[in-house]
Amino acid sequence: MPTRRDLLVGAPALGVAVLGAASLANSAIAFAADTKPADTKTSEAKAAAAPTGPFTLAALPFADTDLVPYISQNTLSFHYGKHHAKYVSKLNELYVGNEAMGTTPEAVAKAAYGDKDHTPLYNNAAQAWNHTFLWNSMKKNGGGMPTTGKLADALKAAFTDADGFKKAFRDTATSQFGSGWAWLVNNAGKLSCVKTANADSPLWTGAGTPILTLDVWEHAYYLDYQDKRSDYVNAFLDHLANWDFAEKNFV
Numbered sequence: 001m002p003t004r005r006d007l008l009v010g011a012p013a014l015g016v017a018v019l020g021a022a023s024l025a026n027s028a029i030a031f032a033a034d035t036k037p038a039d040t041k042t043s044e045a046k047a048a049a050a051p052t053g054p055f056t057l058a059a060l061p062f063a064d065t066d067l068v069p070y071i072s073q074n075t076l077s078f079h080y081g082k083h084h085a086k087y088v089s090k091l092n093e094l095y096v097g098n099e100a101m102g103t104t105p106e107a108v109a110k111a112a113y114g115d116k117d118h119t120p121l122y123n124n125a126a127q128a129w130n131h132t133f134l135w136n137s138m139k140k141n142g143g144g145m146p147t148t149g150k151l152a153d154a155l156k157a158a159f160t161d162a163d164g165f166k167k168a169f170r171d172t173a174t175s176q177f178g179s180g181w182a183w184l185v186n187n188a189g190k191l192s193c194v195k196t197a198n199a200d201s202p203l204w205t206g207a208g209t210p211i212l213t214l215d216v217w218e219h220a221y222y223l224d225y226q227d228k229r230s231d232y233v234n235a236f237l238d239h240l241a242n243w244d245f246a247e248k249n250f251v
């Protein structure tokens with residue numbers, strides 16, 4: 001069973017990983033620091049997914065059955081075991097000769113953002129980071145909205161109530177044309193919902209500090225929901241959103 005350190009640092013050769021320690025030190029993003037390690041039942045999917053370094057695929061912070069029936073094992077096996085793993089593998093390939101751009105996916109994505117000479121490197125570094133953030137944005141028996149605490153107060157100030165937040169997030173997620181992401185972001189204590197296209201993240205576009213995210217690429221939901229993206233978004237909001245993770249990101 002992986003330890004907390006395994007989740008954060010998985011590449012002893014260069015000391016870098018999808019969740020790099022340097023990244024955590026320089027960012028408000030909590031990531032998997034205090035989430036429980038994946039259940040060993042997921043070992044088959046993880047074994048099939050393991051890219052070789054320097055960047056590694058962080059273990060899922062839940063068992064691959066934990067999100068059922070809202071996200072199936074089949075979807076997770078493709079999304080995590082194929083898509084996320086491929087982003088990390090491609091990042092490793094494209095990183096060769098570009099080591100000066102950073103030692104974490106987050107740093108590489110930030111350095112390569114907007115650089116037309118490094119678009120593939122940017123896309124894969126960004127997607128490696130985005131997906132790790134995604135897995136931590138979900139948990140078994142999640143959803144709803146916090147009712148007490150600093151984040152709850154900020155949510156109430158921005159969206160009035162749970163229905164207001166759900167509408168704002170759902171409208172953001174369903175209005176993203178084509179592939180992309182929906183995010184809850186923080187700007188100096190003010191929360192808002194924003195969308196990004198393809199591999200972009202608010203962390204490097206400047207739209208705010210990510211608090212939670214949902215992947216709205218079709219590979220994230222099509223096996224379970226086909227064209228009904230709104231049903232997938234509702235399932236996330238009602239049953240999966242990880243507010244413990246969100247609290248850690250809201251600093």
Ligand SMILES: [Fe+2]
Nearest residue numbers: 083215217220
């Ligand atoms: Fe994805």
